[in-house]
Each structure stands twice: as C-alpha cells, then as structure tokens.
Amino acid sequence: MPYLSRIRINHLRPASQRLLANPHVTHGAVVGGLAEITGTERPLWRWDTDHAQRPHLTVCTPSKPDWSHITEQYGWPDADGDHVLVRDYSPLLERLATGQEYAFRVTANPVQNIPPSQGDIAEHRGEKKIRSRRAGHRTAGHQWRWFLSRAEGWGFEVPPAPLPPTEREGDDPAAAVDLRITHRQRLAFDKKGKSVVLTIASFHGRLRITDHDRFTHHLTNGFGPAKAYGCGLLTLAPVTGNGC
Amino acid sequence: MSPETSPQSVLLLRLAGPMQSWGDRSSFNRRETRPEPTKSGLVGLLAAALGRPRGADLTDLAGLRCGVRVDQPGTVLRDYHTASDYRGVPLLQAGVSAKGVQKPTSPAKPTHVTHRFYLQDAVFVASLAGDPEFVASLADAVRRPAFPLALGRRSCTPTQPLVLDVRPGALEAELTSEPWHAARHARQVYRRRQGGTVAEVDLPATFDDEDGTDVVNDLPLSFNVRDRRYSTRRVRHTWLTVPTGETTVGGAAAASSHDPFALLGW
Helix, strand or coil: CCEEEEEECCCCCHHHHHHHHCHHHHHHHHHCCCCCCCCCCCCEEEEEECCCCCEEEEEEECCCCCCHHHHHHHCCCCCCCCCEEEEECHHHHHHCCCCCEEEEEEEECCEEEECCCHHHHHHCCCCCCCCCEEEECCCHHHHHHHHHHHHHHHCEECCECCCCHHHCCCCCHHHCECEEEEEEEEEEEEECCEEEEEEEEEEEEEEEECCHHHHHHHHHHCCCCCHHHCCCCEEEECCECCEC | CCCCCCCCEEEEEEEEEEEECCCCCCECCEECCCCCCCHHHHHHHHHHHHCCCCCCCCHHHHCCEEEEEEEECCEEEEEEEEEECCCCCCCEEEEECCCCCEEECCCCCCEEEEEEEEEEEEEEEEEEEECHHHHHHHHHHHHCCCCCCCCCCCCCCCCCCCEEEEEECCHHHHHHHCCCCCCHHHHHHHHHHHCCCCCEEEEEEEEECCCCCEEEEEEEEEEECCEEEEEEEEEEEEEEEEECCCCCCCCCCCCCCCCHHHHHCC
C-alpha cells in the first residue's frame, strides 16, 4: 500500500545542507525511513519548495514510513506545525481512470543512449558486446522532446495548451502543449568517493491518462532513470482554472 | 483646469521607438536623459504637430495636465560622440578676451568629446488632459503633423501608432484602464518571471500634482532658440495596476501552487 509523505527541512542546520547538496545522502535518509522494502518497489523522492528557502521532501514509499529520524536530524523535532505529513496514496490510485486530466510535476533525468563508437569497439577488442553509453540530455529542447517522446509509453499524453490570443499565431513549438520546464540543473556529487553527474529537469504541466495500468505502475515505480537521486516521482494535483 | 469644474478629455499617446531621449537641465558636452518623458518633450512634440514656430506662446499646451506611465523601461544607451570645427581651427573655450570674444583653447583643442544618452527599447504611455475641443484638435494635429515629430530629440523618430485614443474622463482612470503596451519579448520576460500569464501588471507612473512630493524642472515657458526658459512643476510618483490584455488561461507555467495532497483528501 503506497504512501505519499511530505517532510519539511530546516535548511539552516549544517546537516541539512549536506542533505540538500548530496542526493546520495538524501536517498540514504529516505531509505532509512522504511522498515522493510517489499518486492521490487522502491521509495521515490523529490525536493520541492512552496516558498524560497523553505525546502521540503516529497516521498512516495511502498509501505508506511517513519520519518522521525529525518525530523530529528534535519528538521524541528519539537516545534509546532505539520512538519511531517504522511497520507495513504491508494485512494487516489484507485480513483484514476483513462481520460482523466490532472496537473502534474515531475523532476526527471532525461538521457539518451549513445551507441559505441569505432574507438570504443577498438578499445574493447575481444569482448563480445559493448554496451552503449548513457548520457544526459543537456539542452532544454532535448529534455522537452525526451519527455514528450516517453509520455505515451508512460501511459499519458500532454494535451495542447490553451493559449492567450496574442500568442496563438506564435511559431514557438513549446507553446503548443501544456508542458513547461521550470528548472534545469547539472548535479555533481560524491557517492562513496566516486563522482556522479546527472542533468535533471523539472517538468510542470497537464496530462491526460491514456493507459491506466501503465500510468499507475509508473506513478509508484518512477518515471525515467536516476530514481535513487530525486528523479522520477510524478505528483498529481487537480487542474484548476489557472492550469495546475 | 481642475477636473471637478469642467468636463475634460484625455489624449493617450504611445511613445515608442528604437531610441528616445528626454533631457532636462542637460547642458554642454553631457546630454542626459530622464527615465521617462518630460513635460517639455511632450509639449514640444505637440507644438511641432500644431506647426507652431519656435517663439510661439505655449501657455495652453503647458497648462494641460499630464501623466506618464512606464510600460517598458528600456535601457540606457551611451553615445560616444565627438565634435570639431570643419575648418580645423581650435575650439573655443569658456573664457572671453578683453573684447568680450571667446578665446580659443590653449593648448589648441580641435575636438570635443560629448556624451549623449538615449533610452533604447522603451515604451511609454503619456496622457494629457484638458478642454475636450482642444484635446481633440491636438489628436488631429498629431495624426497629421505640421513638422516631423520626435521623441525628445530630432534623431529619435516615433513608431506608430502614436495616438492611442481620445477619451472623456479623468487622467488617472484612463491611464489605468489602458492595457499594457509592452513588446512581445518584454511580455515573455515578465511572464517567465511571474511563472505564467497574469491578468494585471504594476507599472510606475508620474502625474502632475500640485500637492506632489517631487519637483521637476521641465515645464517649458519658451522654446525660443535664443531664450529657452523652463520652470518647475510638482509631480506625484505612483504605481498603477494595469490590465495586461492577456487572459489567464491554464498555462502550465502558472503552477506556483501544486499540492499533491489536494487529491488525497486532507
């Protein structure tokens, strides 16, 4: 039974700065909140903020989590207010149906596979097969197209954006669908002495479910790669008159 | 001329062009520009449209109440400019000889370096309120000007449309109801900053006001070439909330509030 959680982080604590800076540390903290991980499901998490300098961690876990260690180390253990919010995710998953529209947000790691070059093949002479190399998409246009090309396989489509009249004749292809990249970043951090580099992008927009089973599967299992490093958690919100 | 006593109408002008330059109290080799149009600039533009000669009486034009709204502030352009005598003789200095004739510079200085400042890529909406018949005649004159019109300097030509409208009403109300006139790229920058289309935008504006807090030295008394005179006027600086002319429809970028828990019933 999946759960969705939100944990507020006190960004002024030195430990929190390490947490915010290194996705590897964050992933350890998130996994530490689960008593047992059943099956192949894994926790998905994402950094969010509703206000500058007020970060919170949104987490989707396959079982009921306990975030008291995060509150103790990175939050306000005894302060007033809802510092941790844990809700059962299954009522929403059961309510989803093909054709429904929602506003969404997702932070993802758009990548491409680069087939081995002649040089790579020459270097690995004697080996039977050389894997292609995975590299992050680094421009907004590539990231945007990566997302749209994957959407069908994920079980949804991005409907056309209702445009203001002044923009309707515009030649901007990005305005044609209701999808925006709000944040792009190159993340570089240490994982046990090894360096990991990711290019991530945050997508905001509106979606229409086309394949219920695929969509709900990805909702709890993640979209795209780098799921351990804050990518792949897609959250839904009601479509208001103002978009999402 | 108070708005309570007599019916007034308002002339709305859109001041936009590649360059504008609205100088006040600039002199000699450094010609600066105000960040917004001056009243002397507006009066000069109208006087040119009416075909008035340099020495003509300006009291009716200077008596109009004026308000200026900054739709797109633009950026300042500095023009490095040199001037010299075409005969190659040294330029004159400020001091005069015993005969009262300006002396040449010593050591001889053949070239002046001057700085001229311009506003580039700026859009303003200026409005002038006054007697309805007079304001209507001004609008006709600006549509069919007697002399070429310019935005503060003769080199700064305006783009069309210059006259937006002539409306009965109060100056502040008409300037507030007039939609935003920023260019497309400025709107895109604003939209990106706001995270989506918005219905209203706050713009700085300046109005003639006898109880105003600021004094500017740009009320023209005479444009006579040999006898240019200016007086001061009091102004009030304020902000107007102006419609952008864009409907707030569901752009994905208008996503400042995304609450994933809204669907989970809490």
